[in-house]
Amino acid sequence: MHSSRNLKAVAAIAAVGALTLAACSGTSASDDPSSEGSAATGDPIVVAALSGLTFFPEAPEAVQAVFDDYNAAGGLDGRPIDYTVYDDKTDPAASATAAQDALSSGAVALVGGSSLLDCAVNHTTWEENGIVSIQGTGVDPYCFATPNIAPTNTGPYFDTFATLYYGSEELGFENICAIMVPDEAAAKAAYEQAIASWSASTGKELSYLDTTLVRGQASYAGNVSSLKSETCDALFVAEVGDAVLALLGEASNQGVDLPVLVLTSAYSDQFAASAAYSSDIYLPAEWAPYGDMTIDGMQDWADSMDAHGVPKTAFSQGGYLAAQYFIDILESIDGDVTRESFTAAAKGMTDPIDSPIAQAPFLFGDADFHQPNNTAYPVVLRAGTNEWESLGPLLIGDEIGWQYSTVPAGT
Amino acid sequence: MDILGSLVVGLSSGGLYAAFGVLLVLMATLTRVINFSQVAVGVFGAYLSLRFIPLDLPTWVIILIAMVTAAAISALLGWIIATWLGESSTTARSAVTVATLLGLISLSFLVFGTRPQANPPLLVGPLFTFGDIAVTKVGVLMLALAVGIAAVSRLLLTKTSLGVRLRAIADRQTAAELLGINVKGLQLFVWAQTGAMSALFISIVGNAQAGSANSMIVLLIPAAAAALVGAFTNVWLAVAGGLLVGALQGVLTGFPSITLLTDWVPLTVIVLFLLWNQRKEVWDVAR
Amino acid sequence: MSLADTTAATSSRQPDAGSPAPRRHGPWWFPWAVALGVTVLATGLAFALPDYWLLIATSVLVAMMSLLGLGIVTGTAGMIALCQLSFAAVGGWVMDLLMTQTALPELLGGAAFVVAMLVGATAASLLGLIVGLPALRLRGVNLAVVTLGVAAALDMTLQKVSFPDQWTNERVQRPFGIPGAEDLSGNRSYFLFVAGVVIIVALGVFYLQRSRWGAGWRMVAFSERGTASTGTSVTSAKLSAFMVSAFIGGIAGSLMVGQITTANYITFQTLNSLGLYVLSMAVGAHLIEMAFFGGILFVLIPEILKQFNIPLEWASIIYAVLGIQALTTKSSMGNDLRRMILAWQRKRGLNSIESTLVSLEPVGAPVPAASDNVLLEVKDLRVEFGAVVALSDVTMQLHEGEILGLIGPNGAGKSTFVDSLTGFLPHHTGSVTLDGVELDSLAPHKIARAGLRRTFQQDRVPSTMTVGAYARFVGGKEVDEDLIDEVLAFFGCPGTQAPLQMVDVGTRRLIEVAANIAAGPKLLLLDEPAAGLSHEEHVAFADRLRAVPERFGVSLLIIEHDLDLVRSVCSNLVVLNFGQVLATGRQEDVLANPEVLKAYMGETEMVS
Structure with missing residues (x-):
């Protein structure tokens, strides 16, 4: 009697599964080489990345697209690049395991990784094993403050500085109130440094700062309500896209319509389509605005993404750039390509790679920390519209008093 | 810091908790399930309905799609439980919904992605304001829905023959079956109704409170806390519980110095209230 | 599929239904x-x-x-x-x-x-x-x-x-x-x-x-x-x-x-x-x-x-x-x-799970007589559920060595009486004394330790244990393992190694009775112990029960709706009706009392 019931259960489960599969189809990565030429068939060069595939799916896809084109065009003297992405599941344990997996695979470098915590968990592993990482999208402060990681993006701390700077200096907001989720201790310290850096540069202070937020809050009603009794002419929100939307939704409900300054993590079409806010939302784009094809190199990026079916987003820009930088450094190596020779080549870099998409040249080099990109291009989502609009001008960190992020010294 | 303002605002956000709390109580009393997937089916239905926006359908059709989807998922879940766990304990029946919650969250990430969901709220803005204090439209509507559903269900259960049958199936499924009541059909009816209501709530609050699949669990917790105030048996206490949780959250945000305690206060208050309220209920009902 | 599995699957308060018993006790070095x-x-x-x-x-x-x-x-x-x-x-x-x-x-x-x-x-x-x-x-x-x-x-x-x-x-x-x-x-x-x-x-x-x-x-x-x-x-x-x-x-x-x-x-x-x-x-x-x-x-x-x-x-x-x-x-x-x-x-015959109660040689003990010592004294026991008075001023005594029967029609308050005696209804008034010890304010587990134990109408024997593990647990820390074996054998129960989930529900209730007797309380309350037994088992069970006070030193209070068992084992009876004591005394006298006849047996049993 049990067996037939079991069968029914299995059938029900299978039906759910089939539904899911049907719903999921349509997102499959294409890996057919798009350009003609003598495809590389030699001994592959192994490259790896750790990425939170759930949160940044298109970043490694963009890297793969660049490598596919490169391999189809003959690779490095006939040697193709063999690229593997390890999902870190945004979990420290999974990330540490993935790091060892990547090392065991014999990877010569890590390219285009996009993760919320990869740098914090693994930077010592990279240092200890003499491998370098050209991070696609770095988030935690260790991505910007350790010797073996150089990210292509500017990161949330420079973003904080840049968006505040733009708000106070270009838009003329006198009383900026801030609501931010502090995250881990090191990230909190880096945010505080960024705000201090802005104060030092502009002589201004935040009118109000609420750091009681946590990830996954059920309601922001209390936070918005507390804010209302403060004097603010703009609101700075440091959170990820969906949380920003929730907070702005609550703000709208309570009748708040202050201009808002946010971080690059909100820079997506989905955010623009979802926001229903009655004032302008500003953010500092980490790279050239992804919709702006007038900038040098943007058309090539767009063509490559389209050819491989990768969404054209800021994250795929990061992956694309990381892969480009990797190939540049790879081709500069004399002799055998190994982890040692690649690390030596990256750390021995003296001539920066020019990159209009990043709006800043890329240099790895032999420093204790790397933050090659500290430029931002302000964009705005005007009230009542569904599209980001480029504003400019380009903000260059070194020119406006940016002080680089640091992490606790450790042991 | 304006405590009164926080309190009022907390009450407004508590409307949603109260509304879900009422659904949880109804599920617990009528189907003997603490439905951990209650919010999840609503969120999943709402997100699926967003995929129909490009077809230029009117908003009410989109919401209808959300409600029908959520009702269907909820009824499927109810069917699984009614079929295989008809006479099992509340614990065993509820455990299934923990598994489906886990499945729905993961499925949602896979199907709908992790970017913000384009579900702008249906109602935006304050209903009225005095000074800095705003009473939000959505909060008032949610509270009205919570009270309305509670009142209608009470009437239904006490005054109609449907209600009598619903109450009959709640305790002893087999006994009710012997009396010729279509137990499974009625239970699926309850599952579908609460599923549809969940989707309606989520469609109304939109991404102001349900912007990602994480809300499936994030909203469940205060809603379950609200239902817990009513010991999963009393809809009115659940409404009060929702408001209590919302108000506590609102007021406590105004005291950043005790930020570490803030997250524990609602839980502690509820547990203490329950310990007091249930002080005579030392032994389980069954002899 | 065995009966035991079916009952396990339909039992309502059982989160871990049908879960097997722990492994049989192997040699000490096994783990x-x-x-x-x-x-x-x-x-x-x-x-x-x-x-x-x-x-x-x-x-x-x-x-x-x-x-x-x-x-x-x-x-x-x-x-x-x-x-x-x-x-x-x-x-x-x-x-x-x-x-x-x-x-x-x-x-x-x-x-x-x-x-x-x-x-x-x-x-x-x-x-x-x-x-x-x-x-x-x-x-x-x-x-x-x-x-x-x-x-x-x-x-x-x-x-x-x-x-x-x-x-x-x-x-x-x-x-x-x-x-x-x-x-x-x-x-x-x-x-x-x-x-x-x-x-x-x-x-x-x-x-x-x-x-x-x-x-x-x-x-x-x-x-x-x-x-x-x-x-x-x-x-x-x-x-x-x-x-x-x-x-x-x-x-x-x-x-x-x-x-x-x-x-x-x-x-x-x-x-x-x-x-x-x-x-x-x-x-x-x-x-x-x-x-x-x-x-x-x-x-x-x-x-x-x-x-x-x-x-x-x-x-x-x-x-x-x-x-x-x-x-x-x-x-x-x-x-x-x-x-x-x-x-x-x-299949290999390693676990015997059958009850052998019926095939045991009858002991043939007479209905035990009460001694002069009052063991249980209940005075003015009163339980109210809101406006409903479930028990009003119940007063009774039980003497050491006897088997007292508590009878009454459905809804007379028998189960309420058992619950309040054993501490599950702490809000009763009146007093309960066991061998001179006041039990009223004690929690159920304290009452059990004081020497008043009970069995349940429903199956309360967890299917996740072996017979032996259950009996040892019920028996408490100082229980004598030989006594457990003896009592189990006395009631024809399966051996200590048998997993309870393989044992049918009637036999489980026998095991419950046996384990509680082995625990050596002064007084054991049996709540409808014969329900679910066949006629042959019924007769054999009564035969064994009559020997319990003499042999194991445990007095019994049997709560029964059905009179067959009561007639064959009890010397004295207490009759409850609408929460009040209707009659008490020697079995023959009580059963002949016209009031009792009217209240309790009028419609059914006496007609036949």
Whole structure:
């Protein structure tokens, strides 16, 4: 009697599964080489990345697209690049395991990784094993403050500085109130440094700062309500896209319509389509605005993404750039390509790679920390519209008093 | 810091908790399930309905799609439980919904992605304001829905023959079956109704409170806390519980110095209230 | 399919329905031999596995640890706990604090980790105690909601305070100078360390499951009233389950942090606790080898998905499907396996489960006579439920050595009377005295210990134990094992090795009566003991009962609706009607009383 019931259960489960599969189809990565030429068939060069595939799916896809084109065009003297992405599941344990997996695979470098915590968990592993990482999208402060990681993006701390700077200096907001989720201790310290850096540069202070937020809050009603009794002419929100939307939704409900300054993590079409806010939302784009094809190199990026079916987003820009930088450094190596020779080549870099998409040249080099990109291009989502609009001008960190992020010294 | 303002605002956000709390109580009393997937089916239905926006359908059709989807998922879940766990304990029946919650969250990430969901709220803005204090439209509507559903269900259960049958199936499924009541059909009816209501709530609050699949669990917790105030048996206490949780959250945000305690206060208050309220209920009902 | 399985499957208050009994008591060295074998195997693996797979194997062991802890609350004690990783987080956090922010590593060197781990686990078990406290009033699934709330609140607190290693960017030192996560060579030694800890904890769990604590957890999963009636506090059973579970969870947390040498709240998120809970339901994590198997699934499914480049979210969906499958079939992989082994043993005649009551030679004892000593004195007992008076001013006496019958029509208040005597209705008025000891204000388990025990109308014998383990648990700490064997044999019950889940429900009730007699109370209340027995069993049962006061020194109070048994064993009767004593006295006199005839038997029995 049990067996037939079991069968029914299995059938029900299978039906759910089939539904899911049907719903999921349509997102499959294409890996057919798009350009003609003598495809590389030699001994592959192994490259790896750790990425939170759930949160940044298109970043490694963009890297793969660049490598596919490169391999189809003959690779490095006939040697193709063999690229593997390890999902870190945004979990420290999974990330540490993935790091060892990547090392065991014999990877010569890590390219285009996009993760919320990869740098914090693994930077010592990279240092200890003499491998370098050209991070696609770095988030935690260790991505910007350790010797073996150089990210292509500017990161949330420079973003904080840049968006505040733009708000106070270009838009003329006198009383900026801030609501931010502090995250881990090191990230909190880096945010505080960024705000201090802005104060030092502009002589201004935040009118109000609420750091009681946590990830996954059920309601922001209390936070918005507390804010209302403060004097603010703009609101700075440091959170990820969906949380920003929730907070702005609550703000709208309570009748708040202050201009808002946010971080690059909100820079997506989905955010623009979802926001229903009655004032302008500003953010500092980490790279050239992804919709702006007038900038040098943007058309090539767009063509490559389209050819491989990768969404054209800021994250795929990061992956694309990381892969480009990797190939540049790879081709500069004399002799055998190994982890040692690649690390030596990256750390021995003296001539920066020019990159209009990043709006800043890329240099790895032999420093204790790397933050090659500290430029931002302000964009705005005007009230009542569904599209980001480029504003400019380009903000260059070194020119406006940016002080680089640091992490606790450790042991 | 304006405590009164926080309190009022907390009450407004508590409307949603109260509304879900009422659904949880109804599920617990009528189907003997603490439905951990209650919010999840609503969120999943709402997100699926967003995929129909490009077809230029009117908003009410989109919401209808959300409600029908959520009702269907909820009824499927109810069917699984009614079929295989008809006479099992509340614990065993509820455990299934923990598994489906886990499945729905993961499925949602896979199907709908992790970017913000384009579900702008249906109602935006304050209903009225005095000074800095705003009473939000959505909060008032949610509270009205919570009270309305509670009142209608009470009437239904006490005054109609449907209600009598619903109450009959709640305790002893087999006994009710012997009396010729279509137990499974009625239970699926309850599952579908609460599923549809969940989707309606989520469609109304939109991404102001349900912007990602994480809300499936994030909203469940205060809603379950609200239902817990009513010991999963009393809809009115659940409404009060929702408001209590919302108000506590609102007021406590105004005291950043005790930020570490803030997250524990609602839980502690509820547990203490329950310990007091249930002080005579030392032994389980069954002899 | 046996009758026992069917009843197990339809019993309503039974979270762990049909779960097999613990393994038969093998030779004492058996667990140690297994531990030794595993140690040898682990050592072999440590030197045979490549670096990466060592890391995976370590993850398997750590996951197993979490499941082992969870299995105690969910599998054994039958509660839903959705905050297992909160316990892990507290354990890991305290360990992290001691290792990175105090002088402990300098003071203790390589052993510091172990000390910090134990302190962390103790802190976790304190949280377990706090989480368990509401269990004093909140039952079943309400408690699950509290654990969910705890998981969410702790998640937020961890976000705000961070793990201590993050404050100063200082990694946690692994035990005994094992190199940290960045150095691949450390993986082997750390794997061995984790394997050692897991073996020790698994041995501990093995013995705990077989101890009185473990039996208490099984009992409480099955019936709280039943547990209290055996003289065991429900409160301490639940709290000890939570505390032990949290302690093991705390150790798991330390091992997790030690594996990565840094920690982040994300590892311990509520969602991950839910996943762990669902997996524990799927595999049946209260069984040690199944916790190990669960650990393998927990790690291997994502590994396989990785190989095929499938998003890891699918792993959670697979766990969910496995969990639903297990829950809807009221089983788990572990239980299925155990059941197969039991069926095989049964086929080979290793486990006799049949009752031999009918085939026993009749004792032929007369109806026992009362002595002069008053054993139980009930005065003016009154119970009200709101406006309804269930018992009003009931006064009666029971003398040592007698079998007193308490009869009355349905709804007369018989069960209310038993409940108030045994402490389940604390709000009664009047007084109850047993052999000079006031029982009124005592909790049920205290009353049981004072020498007044009861059996239940419904099946209160947990199917998850063997006959012997159950009888030893009911008997209490000082029970005489020979006496248990003797009483069980006296009532023709199956042997002590028989798993209760294979025993039919009628025989289980015989076992319940026998075990309670073996516990040696002064007075035993039997609540409708003959229900469900066949006519032959009925006659044989009555024959045996008549010999009980003389032979085992236990007086009996039998509550019956049906008069056959009462007629054949009781010297005196008390008749209840509408909550009042209608008549009391010698059996013949009472049964001849016209009032009694009218109230009780008028319509049915006397007509025939």
